[in-house]
Amino acid sequence: MRQDQEDPYQRRSARGYAGVGRAGHGPAEPTRGVLYDAVLLDRDGTLIEDVPYNGDPEKVRPVPGARAALDRLRAAGLRLAVVTNQSGLARGYFSAEQMRAVHARVEELLGGFDAWLVCPHDDSDGCDCRKPAPGLVYAAAHELGTTASRCVLVGDIGRDVGAALAAGAAGVLVPTPVTRPEEIAAAGWVATDLPSAVDEILRRQRAVQPARTGDPVGTTLVVRSDSAGDVLVTGPAIRAVAAGAQRVVLLCGPRGRAAAELLPGIDEIIEHPLPWIDPAPAPVDPDAMRDLTARLAAVGADEAVVFTSFHQSALPLALLLRMAGITRIAAISDDYPGSLVDIRHRVPVGVPEPERALSLAAAAGYRLPVGDEPVLRLRDDAGASRPTAAGDPGYVVLHPGSAASSRACPTELAARIAAALTAAGHRVLVTGGPDERTATARVAASGGTDLGGRTDLAGLAALVADAAAVVVGNTGPAHLAAATGVPVVSLFAPTVPFGQWGPYRVPTVRLGDAAAPCRDTRAASCPVPGHPCLSGVDPAEVVEAVRTLVPRGGGIR
Numbered sequence: 342m343r344q345d346q347e348d349p350y351q352r353r354s355a356r357g358y359a360g361v362g363r364a365g366h367g368p369a370e371p372t373r374g375v376l377y378d379a380v381l382l383d384r385d386g387t388l389i390e391d392v393p394y395n396g397d398p399e400k401v402r403p404v405p406g407a408r409a410a411l412d413r414l415r416a417a418g419l420r421l422a423v424v425t426n427q428s429g430l431a432r433g434y435f436s437a438e439q440m441r442a443v444h445a446r447v448e449e450l451l452g453g454f455d456a457w458l459v460c461p462h463d464d465s466d467g468c469d470c471r472k473p474a475p476g477l478v479y480a481a482a483h484e485l486g487t488t489a490s491r492c493v494l495v496g497d498i499g500r501d502v503g504a505a506l507a508a509g510a511a512g513v514l515v516p517t518p519v520t521r522p523e524e525i526a527a528a529g530w531v532a533t534d535l536p537s538a539v540d541e542i543l544r545r546q547r548a549v550q551p552a553r554t555g556d557p558v559g560t561t562l563v564v565r566s567d568s569a570g571d572v573l574v575t576g577p578a579i580r581a582v583a584a585g586a587q588r589v590v591l592l593c594g595p596r597g598r599a600a601a602e603l604l605p606g607i608d609e610i611i612e613h614p615l616p617w618i619d620p621a622p623a624p625v626d627p628d629a630m631r632d633l634t635a636r637l638a639a640v641g642a643d644e645a646v647v648f649t650s651f652h653q654s655a656l657p658l659a660l661l662l663r664m665a666g667i668t669r670i671a672a673i674s675d676d677y678p679g680s681l682v683d684i685r686h687r688v689p690v691g692v693p694e695p696e697r698a699l700s701l702a703a704a705a706g707y708r709l710p711v712g713d714e715p716v717l718r719l720r721d722d723a724g725a726s727r728p729t730a731a732g733d734p735g736y737v738v739l740h741p742g743s744a745a746s747s748r749a750c751p752t753e754l755a756a757r758i759a760a761a762l763t764a765a766g767h768r769v770l771v772t773g774g775p776d777e778r779t780a781t782a783r784v785a786a787s788g789g790t791d792l793g794g795r796t797d798l799a800g801l802a803a804l805v806a807d808a809a810a811v812v813v814g815n816t817g818p819a820h821l822a823a824a825t826g827v828p829v830v831s832l833f834a835p836t837v838p839f840g841q842w843g844p845y846r847v848p849t850v851r852l853g854d855a856a857a858p859c860r861d862t863r864a865a866s867c868p869v870p871g872h873p874c875l876s877g878v879d880p881a882e883v884v885e886a887v888r889t890l891v892p893r894g895g896g897i898r
């Protein structure tokens with residue numbers, strides 16, 4: 342199920358309090374930016390200064406620059422909603438009437454909003470709308486005529502970002518002095534203040550829209566080396582290229598080949614290792630490089646778009662492409678490219694990998710066609726089926742391993758997670774590669790079915806597609822879940838930035854210590870004894886995360 346096809350919270354929004362602000366706006370005409378239709382804003386601490394349990398319009402003070410920033414969003418055609426927890430209603434600290442007066446004052450000072458969504462409940466009510474639950478985000482998206490994944494939420498605390506991610510929306514944290522350091526560490530996107538959050542939202546939106554698209558191209562060579570996950574996150578950009586080229590040839594590495602075969606838009610695959618990209622590279626073999634250059638020349642490409650992640654260089658390949666006679670080359674390069682690159686593109690750090698790649702495609706003149714959402718996707722005819730041992734859909738997939746051990750869930754913890762999920766009534770399938778079978782057997786012995794080594798990547802994709810949720814680290818299957826619209830409980834080791842590598846545009850709960858010492862080390866094996874970023878995860882948190890992401894008891898036997 343894609344998250345943008347169904348809204349599990351639709352009928353449970355706090356609509357009774359959505360009183361003010363829509364008069365005069367009417368149902369907005371949908372504006373289809375590539376990334377976002379709407380910006381959702383937390384109220385207290387984000388739009389206005391936080392005055393606890395305020396029922397007095399006279400105490401409303403906008404944060405600096407708020408009016409002008411919101412007007413920039415309005416001018417760009419984005420719809421605006423406020424999403425706010427107001428437990429003071431449940432606690433009787435102010436009345437609904439007082440709150441409406443406060444909201445009227447907010448609109449007087451900041452201009453109108455297209456919707457107001459208020460959770461009136463307290464933590465003890467166990468509602469689905471109090472952030473970090475995703476209910477308000479789903480309700481706001483519905484009110485605005487869009488989907489959660491086409492919304493970006495701006496807030497000042499971890500609850501705001503958590504609600505956004507749990508709904509598959511983007512979340513921007515604008516910390517205040519009361520924001521906890523661990524909330525800042527966990528956020529994938531942090532801005533210093535509301536105006537700069539708005540500027541970055543608008544910049545990202547523009548960055549994936551070409552200034553102008555060129556004439557249709559005959560053959561475009563696209564390149565994405567490295568692992569399955571790297572190839573999967575480049576999928577939207579490859580589809581953009583495919584929309585503007587008659588033929589797309591992909592150069593990938595051996596570790597990305599199986600993923601490449603799952604992606605739409607690719608007509609032909611060339612597989613070749615690149616010693617300046619691969620994590621355990623063989624020495625450079627001049628004959629192999631000559632062979633690769635000849636194969637690239639034989640493609641007869643009109644142009645090439647070289648996709649890389651933020652720590653990889655496109656330049657060695659650009660040289661081979663020049664030697665292969667390719668006259669138009671687009672690549673991201675902070676390093677000076679000389680005459681190796683025709684379209685030199687640069688991207689700030691922190692941009693999600695799929696958008697980073699889409700922005701390079703845009704710089705080269707390609708954009709996703711209208712109706713093709715900027716989400717990860719697999720080809721419809723991949724044709725694999727899941728193992729019969731999987732049973733009926735609705736299970737939870739637990740994938741403890743990773744090619745990089747620094748990003749794997751410790752086996753002992755995974756076993757406790759399997760036991761906790763099983764005890765909570767979930768059917769657990771434990772997956773892993775052929776070399777992970779000892780671990781998957783140990784994990785499944787604590788609860789669940791061991792499918793370690795039982796699927797290839799296509800089979801794993803089919804298995805994941807029928808799951809209620811996937812519990813997984815920062816590794817390929819997390820991107821398979823994103824590509825099939827299945828919610829992810831992300832046990833995310835912070836060795837690389839969550840904002841770049843977290844599951845993209847799919848409901849997600851992030852767990853683990855984001856401030857652990859392995860942060861930003863890009864280490865393949867954990868540099869810290871005890872693997873503290875993940876070993877402290879409480880299995881009860883995983884059970885709770887599945888409950889948040891799968892609200893109607895999906896996955897329960």
Ligand SMILES: [Zn+2]
Binds near residue numbers: 355
């Ligand atoms: Zn609520």
